[in-house]
Amino acid sequence: MRRCESSGCGVARIKPARLREGDLVRLVAPSGCTADPGRVEASAAALAALGLVVRTSKYAADRYGYLAGEDAVRAEELAAAFADTEAKAVICLKGGYGTQRLLARLNFGLIARNPKIFLGYSDITALHAAIGQACHLVTFHGPMASSDMVPKLDEATAGALRRALFSAEPLGRIQNPDGSPLVALVGGMATGELVGGNLSLVASGIGTAWELDTRGKLLFLEDVDEAPYRLDRMLNQLKLAGKFDDCAGIILGGWTRCVAAEGRPTLRLDEVFKDIIAPCGKPTLMGLEAGHCAPNLTLPLGIAYEICAEDGRLEALEPACSEP
Secondary structure, three states, X not given: OEEEEOOOOOOEEEEOEOOOOOOEEEEEOOOEOOOOOHHHHHHHHHHHOOOOEEEEOOOOOOOEOOEOOOHHHHHXXXXXXXXXXXXXXXXXOOOOXXXXXXXXXXXXXXXXHOOOEEEEOHHHHHHHHHHHHHHOEOEEEOOOHHHHOOOOOOHHHHHHHHHHHOOOOOOEEOOOOOOOOOEEEEOOEEEEEEEEEEHHHHHHOOOOOOOOOOOOOEEEEEEEOOOHHHHHHHHHHHHHOOHHHHOOEEEEEEEEOOOOOOXXXXXXXXXXXXXXXXXXXXXXXXXXXXXXXXXXXXXXEOOEEEXXXXXXXXXXXXXXXXXX
């Protein structure tokens, strides 16, 4: 690994070593339980199909209500995965709910001393924010084993994942695989370190010790299964907390099944964005295929990007991984 100075962040970021075929990775379940325990084995097989050797948490199929085991066990397994000196990556089984319950239990010093690729999204957003801010480690917002790789990872998502995790070269311009353009909500250019993820998790972190720092950053947001009025409420919470005033720019990803109940009065999502985000005046792009969608692009968090809203351009300016 090596340290770098990301443009606009002022903090020396730790870049994990890129993956190579044959590398050992740890499969962990720090969040919600899986409905079918058989998906754990299928998820390990999906990672093996990427050319990786998989060591699965022995508790990955556990259940404690809606959680993948009790908090202490999930926290211990996550710590053990980072402490494993043979492992090159920690990959999350799925999201759901539960990672915020782990934050006070985690040894971030241990994680910082054992940096490696950390991959996930959705509820994993809480861990991205905490690890990024406490450990200064570049992490990866991208597909998870059970959620996206079973029964099969789509070609575009797989290609983006490989480019992000198996290369020490800058990703360059980030484009939707289907060719659909990124659309400007607010014009302008901005450069900064990318942070964020799932809107629900970013909003629920406000007021805690793990509140997301957006100062001078590019803020990425996405969500799933939330009615427009709920998205309105969470975005307004971010606005009132100063997150949009503090950030340098905004990127809006997938908003899958974010529709109102039939027959209920509603605003369209673009109207919500126009009302809440646009008045902040920060360069804003909409329509990135990342989050709860397919394809699901892998986005390294903690490195510098540039956006040019008028051109619909999002570009990673530096590598996310170092050479082993």
